[in-house]
Amino acid sequence: HLCFSFSSCLDASRPWLCFWILHSLELLQEPIPAAVASDVCQFLARCQSPTGGFAGGPGQHAHLAPTYAAVNALCIIGTDEAYNVIDREKLLDFLWSVKQPDGSFVMHVGGEVDVRSAYCAASVASLTNILTPKLFENTTNWILSCQNWEGGLSGVPGLEAHGGYTFCGTAALVILGKEHMLDLKALLRWVVSRQMRFEGGFQGRCNKLVDGCYSFWQAGLLPLLHRALYKEGESELSQQRWMFEQQALQEYILLCCQNPTGGLLDKPGKSRDFYHTCYCLSGLSIAQHFGNMDNHYEVILGKEENRLAPTHPVYNICPEKVAQALQHFLRMPVPEVMLNFAPNKGQRFCKGSLTFS
Amino acid sequence: EEDRKEWADLEPVPQDDGPNPVVKIAYSEKFSDVYDYFRALLKNDEKTERAFALTADAIDLNAANYTVWHYRRVLLQALSKDLKEEMKYITNIIEEQPKNYQVWHHRRMVVEWLNDPSEELQFIADILSQDAKNYHAWQHRQWVIQEYKLWDNELEFVENLLEEDVRNNSAWNQRHFVISHTTGFSDPAVVEREIQYCLNQIRKAPHNESAWNYLKGMLQDRGLSSQPGLLERVLELKETHCSPYLLAFLFDCYEDALENIAQKEKVEEEEQKETLRKALEICQLLAQEKDTIRKEYWEFLGRSLRNKYGNGTLSDEPMAENPEPSISASQSQEAS
Numbered sequence: 001h002l003c004f005s006f007s008s009c010l011d012a013s014r015p016w017l018c019f020w021i022l023h024s025l026e027l028l029q030e031p032i033p034a035a036v037a038s039d040v041c042q043f044l045a046r047c048q049s050p051t052g053g054f055a056g057g058p059g060q061h062a063h064l065a066p067t068y069a070a071v072n073a074l075c076i077i078g079t080d081e082a083y084n085v086i087d088r089e090k091l092l093d094f095l096w097s098v099k100q101p102d103g104s105f106v107m108h109v110g111g112e113v114d115v116r117s118a119y120c121a122a123s124v125a126s127l128t129n130i131l132t133p134k135l136f137e138n139t140t141n142w143i144l145s146c147q148n149w150e151g152g153l154s155g156v157p158g159l160e161a162h163g164g165y166t167f168c169g170t171a172a173l174v175i176l177g178k179e180h181m182l183d184l185k186a187l188l189r190w191v192v193s194r195q196m197r198f199e200g201g202f203q204g205r206c207n208k209l210v211d212g213c214y215s216f217w218q219a220g221l222l223p224l225l226h227r228a229l230y231k232e233g234e235s236e237l238s239q240q241r242w243m244f245e246q247q248a249l250q251e252y253i254l255l256c257c258q259n260p261t262g263g264l265l266d267k268p269g270k271s272r273d274f275y276h277t278c279y280c281l282s283g284l285s286i287a288q289h290f291g292n293m294d295n296h297y298e299v300i301l302g303k304e305e306n307r308l309a310p311t312h313p314v315y316n317i318c319p320e321k322v323a324q325a326l327q328h329f330l331r332m333p334v335p336e337v338m339l340n341f342a343p344n345k346g347q348r349f350c351k352g353s354l355t356f357s
Numbered sequence: 358e359e360d361r362k363e364w365a366d367l368e369p370v371p372q373d374d375g376p377n378p379v380v381k382i383a384y385s386e387k388f389s390d391v392y393d394y395f396r397a398l399l400k401n402d403e404k405t406e407r408a409f410a411l412t413a414d415a416i417d418l419n420a421a422n423y424t425v426w427h428y429r430r431v432l433l434q435a436l437s438k439d440l441k442e443e444m445k446y447i448t449n450i451i452e453e454q455p456k457n458y459q460v461w462h463h464r465r466m467v468v469e470w471l472n473d474p475s476e477e478l479q480f481i482a483d484i485l486s487q488d489a490k491n492y493h494a495w496q497h498r499q500w501v502i503q504e505y506k507l508w509d510n511e512l513e514f515v516e517n518l519l520e521e522d523v524r525n526n527s528a529w530n531q532r533h534f535v536i537s538h539t540t541g542f543s544d545p546a547v548v549e550r551e552i553q554y555c556l557n558q559i560r561k562a563p564h565n566e567s568a569w570n571y572l573k574g575m576l577q578d579r580g581l582s583s584q585p586g587l588l589e590r591v592l593e594l595k596e597t598h599c600s601p602y603l604l605a606f607l608f609d610c611y612e613d614a615l616e617n618i619a620q621k622e623k624v625e626e627e628e629q630k631e632t633l634r635k636a637l638e639i640c641q642l643l644a645q646e647k648d649t650i651r652k653e654y655w656e657f658l659g660r661s662l663r664n665k666y667g668n669g670t671l672s673d674e675p676m677a678e679n680p681e682p683s684i685s686a687s688q689s690q691e692a693s
Binding site (some may be wrong): 005006007008009010011012013014017018023036039040041042046055056057058059060061063076107108109112114125148149150151155159160161162187188189192193194196197200205206207208233234236237238241242243244245248293307 | 370372373374375377378379380381382383384385388392396399418419420421422423424426430458462490492495496499503514524525528532533534553565566567570571574575577636648649650651652653654657660661664678
């Protein structure tokens with residue numbers, strides 16, 4: 001029976017559990033029964049805060065991480081019921097409430113700043129069509145200040161380059177259309193250097209150990225950089241491969257990161273969990289699929305059945321679900337901001353939306 | 358225990374998961390009790406001693422519950438609690454759970470309220486002695502140092518850490534952090550000292566990527582070929598202390614030289630051709646032998662370089678990319 005008991009240490013991360021599980025199922029091309037989908041919608045509706053955004057559980061305060069997870073989960077479900085859960089006006093209020101004058105975002109009211117927040121905000125704002133340039137004023141420069149001497153990005157300016165934060169910063173800039181402002185060559189050198197020559201998987205930081213979850217956070221950067229370099233006029237990009245060893249990553253995931261009773265994990269000896277299951281599978285998908293709709297090359301290690309669905313390298317949900325959500329929400333007007341955003345009292349109304357590909 | 362009389366006036370609030378909950382958590386009885394009462398307090402906006410005490414229980418059950426931490430901070434202020442005591446509390450919690458976001462953020466708030474960073478460097482040093490790469494610890498350390506201008510002894514601290522483990526990339530990052538915020542990297546004496554330091558560490562541990570990255574990272578804005586004699590020193594090391602990182606560094610030197618040659622008019626075409634040849638030779642060596650995991654990348658760099666600086670007469674190397682068919686299922690290996 002599919003009865004898992006989740007640990008109470010995830011009691012403030014329940015929308016994450018929804019996303020990790022739903023995304024894993026969509027990668028495995030397992031259909032979600034309509035009843036389950038509806039139950040998830042209703043549960044996430046209870047995680048939505050009356051003041052906007054989603055919380056880690058019913059009755060908790062809104063936080064950008066479960067907000068990101070909830071919106072992604074709802075987009076995976078992709079029904080009108082799912083889309084209708086999201087209160088767009090309140091969501092925009094929430095994003096304004098965590099926006100800082102220096103361009104950064106705190107993760108929740110009274111909470112900490114790091115580059116994850118910019119990604120979470122940009123992701124949900126773009127998917128639900130509530131994004132305006134004013135909302136992300138100074139955010140580009142703040143994210144850029146996170147690129148360090150190593151070429152990767154840190155959580156906040158000054159810290160060590162780290163795969164999770166590098167993914168968040170880069171993907172956020174892609175959403176904002178500003179990825180070209182990074183030192184792309186330095187970033188590329190940093191990320192390709194994170195693939196371990198013996199293990200085949202990726203480390204999160206220089207001189208640290210391999211971890212299956214970086215199969216997505218790190219390897220997922222290569223499709224983003226490929227596209228960014230292409231847009232910058234780079235003529236020598238491969239038309240068949242990402243700039244990492246795709247087969248070696250698949251070998252690491254399939255041979256070292258599987259629990260024989262199901263689920264995936266960090267490295268041999270560690271226990272399985274839904275986070276690692278989601279991100280190992282996401283990384284496996286990245287390693288299997290090159291290109292886009294028009295030009296698609298596959299590298300499938302092992303049996304045909306190992307093929308996963310492709311995933312979108314910015315949002316990490318399937319590309320069809322991204323397109324479907326965008327199409328749904330772009331029909332709606334961008335909400336006007338009702339609350340005062342304190343540091344900028346004169347700028348209350350933000351009409352118009354940002355188009356992006 | 359929440360069944361006691363002091364809670365009798367409060368009606369606990371069960372969690373509203375709805376009729377068909379998903380991702381259900383198997384809460385212990387204690388957990389449900391504590392959080393049912395916590396929800397009641399939150400609902401009534403109660404700001405009392407018992408509320409404050411309960412937040413500690415709630416945190417103990419789930420230190421990642423940021424809603425509880427937020428409420429605790431509201432209570433700390435509303436009840437004018439002893440913040441020195443709170444420092445002791447948060448010190449203990451962090452020692453137990455050093456990889457949690459909320460605990461470090463809470464400590465930062467208390468330090469700010471007290472305006473007292475006097476314990477911080479020692480405390481963080483203690484946490485780092487247990488895990489020298491704890492990202493939260495380093496983040497807190499950088500915040501304290503920057504906020505309270507505690508730069509004086511940090512380079513020494515970093516050097517000690519590097520003595521213990523020359524491969525500690527967090528320490529190398531901290532080195533860069535301290536220097537860039539104090540002397541900066543424009544002073545030639547500083548740069549020479551740092552180059553010397555790097556090369557010494559490389560001699561001791563040639564396959565330490567951090568040291569090579571630091572060397573490059575420090576010089577890249579000014580250009581690797583701006584440092585006279587460096588290329589020669591690295592070529593010397595190549596004989597006895599070679600590594601893929603050394604070769605990559607050489608490649609970067611040649612590429613930088615090509616950048617600069619391109620700008621000078623009176624440079625011999627021979628010199629440019631030779632530099633390009635050496636750069637491409639390294640790319641190929643790395644792609645095919647010394648750093649094959651990055652083959653796709655090194656081949657891309659080779660093609661890029663050739664495209665940028667090559668001309669018709671340089672087509673003695675065959676093109677690196679051979680169009681290959683995608684691997685079909687029938688050709689791929691069975692994974693065990």
